[in-house]
Amino acid sequence: MSAPQALPKRIVKETQMLLTDPVPGITAQPHDDNLRYFDVTVSGPAMTPYEGGIFKLELFLPQDYPMEPPRIRFLTKIYHPNIDRLGRICLDVLKDHWSPALQIRTILLSIQALLAAPNPDDPLANDVAAEWKENQPKALETAKEWTKQYASP
Amino acid sequence: MMSDTTSEDHYEFSDQFDDDFDLQDPGNFDSDNNYFNIVNMEHVKASERRTVAEIADLFSIMVPMSTILLMAYFWNREKLSEEYIEGRALAKVGLTDADLEVQRKSGQKVQCSPRTCPICCDTYTRGFQLACKHTACIKCYERYLGEKLSSGDLLSTRCLGQHDCRLVATLDDFRELSKDLESGYLEKTAASYLQSHSSSFKACPGPGCTSIIELTSSLAMLDLDQYMVECSCGKRFCLGCKNDWHLPIKCDLASRWMNINGERMKNNLWLDKNTKPCPKCEARIERTEGCNHMKCRTCHFEYCWMCMQEWSAHNGMFFKCVHFQPSAEAKHSGRATSARLKHYSIRFDSNIIDSRRDVNVRDLTFSSQQVLNKAVPTLSYTRRILAWTYVLLFYVTGSNQKTILETSVSDIESHAETLAELLAGDEQAAAPCLELSGYLETRVENLITHALETNWKLDRNSLTYTPS
Ligand SMILES: [Zn+2]
Ligand SMILES: [Zn+2]
Ligand SMILES: [Zn+2]
Ligand SMILES: [Zn+2]
Ligand SMILES: [Zn+2]
Ligand SMILES: [Zn+2]
Numbered sequence: 001m002s003a004p005q006a007l008p009k010r011i012v013k014e015t016q017m018l019l020t021d022p023v024p025g026i027t028a029q030p031h032d033d034n035l036r037y038f039d040v041t042v043s044g045p046a047m048t049p050y051e052g053g054i055f056k057l058e059l060f061l062p063q064d065y066p067m068e069p070p071r072i073r074f075l076t077k078i079y080h081p082n083i084d085r086l087g088r089i090c091l092d093v094l095k096d097h098w099s100p101a102l103q104i105r106t107i108l109l110s111i112q113a114l115l116a117a118p119n120p121d122d123p124l125a126n127d128v129a130a131e132w133k134e135n136q137p138k139a140l141e142t143a144k145e146w147t148k149q150y151a152s153p
Numbered sequence: 154m155m156s157d158t159t160s161e162d163h164y165e166f167s168d169q170f171d172d173d174f175d176l177q178d179p180g181n182f183d184s185d186n187n188y189f190n191i192v193n194m195e196h197v198k199a200s201e202r203r204t205v206a207e208i209a210d211l212f213s214i215m216v217p218m219s220t221i222l223l224m225a226y227f228w229n230r231e232k233l234s235e236e237y238i239e240g241r242a243l244a245k246v247g248l249t250d251a252d253l254e255v256q257r258k259s260g261q262k263v264q265c266s267p268r269t270c271p272i273c274c275d276t277y278t279r280g281f282q283l284a285c286k287h288t289a290c291i292k293c294y295e296r297y298l299g300e301k302l303s304s305g306d307l308l309s310t311r312c313l314g315q316h317d318c319r320l321v322a323t324l325d326d327f328r329e330l331s332k333d334l335e336s337g338y339l340e341k342t343a344a345s346y347l348q349s350h351s352s353s354f355k356a357c358p359g360p361g362c363t364s365i366i367e368l369t370s371s372l373a374m375l376d377l378d379q380y381m382v383e384c385s386c387g388k389r390f391c392l393g394c395k396n397d398w399h400l401p402i403k404c405d406l407a408s409r410w411m412n413i414n415g416e417r418m419k420n421n422l423w424l425d426k427n428t429k430p431c432p433k434c435e436a437r438i439e440r441t442e443g444c445n446h447m448k449c450r451t452c453h454f455e456y457c458w459m460c461m462q463e464w465s466a467h468n469g470m471f472f473k474c475v476h477f478q479p480s481a482e483a484k485h486s487g488r489a490t491s492a493r494l495k496h497y498s499i500r501f502d503s504n505i506i507d508s509r510r511d512v513n514v515r516d517l518t519f520s521s522q523q524v525l526n527k528a529v530p531t532l533s534y535t536r537r538i539l540a541w542t543y544v545l546l547f548y549v550t551g552s553n554q555k556t557i558l559e560t561s562v563s564d565i566e567s568h569a570e571t572l573a574e575l576l577a578g579d580e581q582a583a584a585p586c587l588e589l590s591g592y593l594e595t596r597v598e599n600l601i602t603h604a605l606e607t608n609w610k611l612d613r614n615s616l617t618y619t620p621s
Contacts, residue, residue: 007273067300097247099311100272100297101289106316148506 007035011061014104019113026057026108036061040072043107044151045116049143050078053151057087057111059104069098070107077150079143081120081129090124190367191385194343197354197365201346202230212237215257217323220342221246225308230350246308247319259325262291262535272297272313283326295330298322302337303455305344358395359388366392389414399541401604402548406611410544413618414498432461446570459503490614497547501540507573508536524586528576531590535569538597548616549609558607561600568593 015035025043030036032129040057044050056075062068072094074087082090093102093110120132132139208230209219225245226233236242243253260283267276270290292314301310301322310322322340328335333611347354347365353364364384381398383389391398391407399407402580431438434452447458455464542562549555575582 010272013274064300066295096306096309099309099313100293101311101313101314101316101318103316 008065010066018104023109024106025112028104028108036065038104040108042112042115044147046113048116048145049073050080050115050151052151053147055115055151061104066100066102069094069102070104072107072111077146079128079139079146080115081118081132082124084115084124089123089135174324188369188380189382190369191357192365192367194363194365195321195365198339198343201343204230204346208233215323215325217259217325218253218256220324221321223310224342224345228346248320248321249319254283255319256320256323260284260322260329262329263288270515271315281330282314283312283320283322285312285314285318285320286591287312287318287320289313291330291449294322295334298327299335299337299489302334302341305341307338307341307345332587355392357384357386357388358390359384359386362386362388366390398537399544400538401601402545403605404542406544406548407541409616410501410547413494414501429458429461432456439544446574459500490618493547493615497543500543503534504540504543508533508540524576524583527584528572528590531593532569532572532576535565535593535597538601539565539569542600545604548611550612552610554603554607554609558600558603559597561603564594565593565600567597 006009012035013044013127015131017028021093025045028033028038030038038061039060040059042057044055053076055078058073058075060079062071072089074083074089076087078087084090091110091114093107118132122127126141131142177593179520205216205219206221208214208223209216211234212219214222222233222237222242222245226236228244231333233242236245243249248256260281263280264284265278265280266522267278268280268288269275270277270280270293272289272293277292279291280288281291281294281355282288282444291463297313298310301307308321310326312318312320312322324335327338347356353368355368357364357366362384364386366384371380380392381514382391382392389398391404394404394408396404396407396411429438430436431447431449431452431454432447433454433456436449436452438447438449441518446455456462457464457467466473542558546562547557568589572586572593575586575589
């Protein structure tokens with residue numbers, strides 16, 4: 001085992017900000033034994049099939065953060081064209097459009113925005129995206145059911 | 154504007170290799186035609202700079218922006234032009250017209266009173282900013298752009314100063330930061346240009362070689378499977394797949410063969426290069442000449458180096474040695490393919506090794522320049538063609554065409570054998586050597602044509618064979 005490295009100032013500052021000045025509808029709590037690993041919750045935005053749900057995510061800051069984007073994944077099952085069965089998220093700012101100037105806070109806001117505005121043209125979960133395009137009312141209904149079943153607080 | 158004179162930095166292939174190459178590869182290159190040039194990276198960079206300058210001129214944009222757009226379109230000028238005119242090109246790199254105006258200026262280093270870097274959160278006084286003037290510390294910029302360079306991602310080198318700023322760091326900004334970053338950037342764009350033009354530029358796979366084969370448009374249109382080149386470093390390779398050249402078979406079969414044989418060839422599992430035990434007395438016998446007719450110095454047994462059978466069993470013909478007959482019990486078992494593979498592999502290896510060895514005869518015996526210039530390269534070329542013909546024989550199913558090919562192979566084998574014996578002999582039999590070389594050239598040329606033009610039916614077991 002290598003000796004634990006001091007946490008970079010950037011991560012310390014971001015963590016402080018997340019705890020003292022949280023974003024409405026979002027929580028992010030670092031693990032005591034691994035300060036790069038966060039338990040995250042995002043509440044489903046109003047006027048969406050995810051309304052009323054509390055979605056759990058895990059977030060990890062890799063060694064090279066912020067040169068590398070955070071790794072982030074849904075733990076709660078969710079019916080969404082840009083989120084697959086394993087909870088992986090298709091979001092440009094987590095990949096090509098990542099910039100070190102972005103922060104955990106901005107990324108979590110983007111994810112909340114993705115719940116409000118799914119993009120079935122750039123899908124990760126192909127079957128869900130197909131349903132979303134072919135029979136949107138039914139897709140919304142399923143998303144609502146899943147929210148009730150898996151994401152109830 | 155860029156200068157158009159680039160002819161100094163390359164030379165025509167035919168000036169250098171005319172005599173030699175004509176013999177090495179009869180029938181596939183006409184030395185009067187210039188199918189390709191051997192050039193260096195500077196030549197490629199000059200060609201890249203011309204493209205960049207043309208696009209910059211066309212749209213009145215700066216050269217660094219032209220470079221980024223061209224990279225985003227993988228150097229497809231037509232597509233870029235079309236989408237630029239339709240107003241869609243900038244969005245592809247996440248920019249707007251307004252950003253483009255700002256990006257006309259390059260970034261700069263700045264000296265400031267102590268402030269906190271938005272990236273590392275340390276206090277800094279030496280910062281860097283793109284034309285947008287959003288600042289981050291210089292260490293973070295150097296590290297960020299350095300990492301972008303090593304990952305080869307030059308399209309999303311975003312402003313570090315502000316998270317919603319879209320500006321990208323361009324060549325100008327890399328240059329402002331450091332000489333190293335600038336030259337790294339130029340290397341990467343040249344590499345991108347080279348890759349995107351892979352149908353006209355082929356980097357030489359020779360170890361340590363930095364030469365590039367530039368195909369003229371007439372060759373770039375053709376099926377490259379059949380074209381083999383020799384680089385100025387001496388490396389000969391196939392233009393289609395960049396592996397060692399493999400006439401008379403196509404790249405697909407050659408690479409299948411290398412997949413199942415590459416490891417063995419490295420380790421020489423089935424063929425100790427030059428030493429094998431005598432089949433009769435098991436004395437270690439080293440072969441020093443390039444022929445297959447062996448005589449054991451210990452027991453005087455005469456045998457064939459390839460099949461290890463008594464030499465007289467061939468009856469002066471190589472047909473028996475060429476043609477593979479699976480043993481009765483192996484025929485219907487899964488081992489049949491493996492046995493076939495071994496049969497053809499031995500012949501392949503042996504010819505490949507000989508094709509290299511025969512070249513060394515140069516230094517040994519003949520003083521006649523004519524013989525050296527003609528017979529030695531012809532023999533080496535013949536061996537190589539034979540080697541790859543055995544690969545073809547492994548993959549094709551039985552047919553009249555296959556029998557015809559086997560007959561040619563056995564005829565060429567025995568004549569190559571005779572030539573090798575003559576070359577290794579003491580008397581300087583120049584005339585027969587030249588005569589045999591002429592004969593082999595014709596026969597080999599016909600064999601290549603036959604192999605390439607026949608619509609072979611391939612053996613499914615051979616195609617799917619994987620050694621366990
Ligand atoms: Zn910094
Ligand atoms: Zn900026
Ligand atoms: Zn070379
Ligand atoms: Zn090839
Ligand atoms: Zn012996
Ligand atoms: Zn034999």
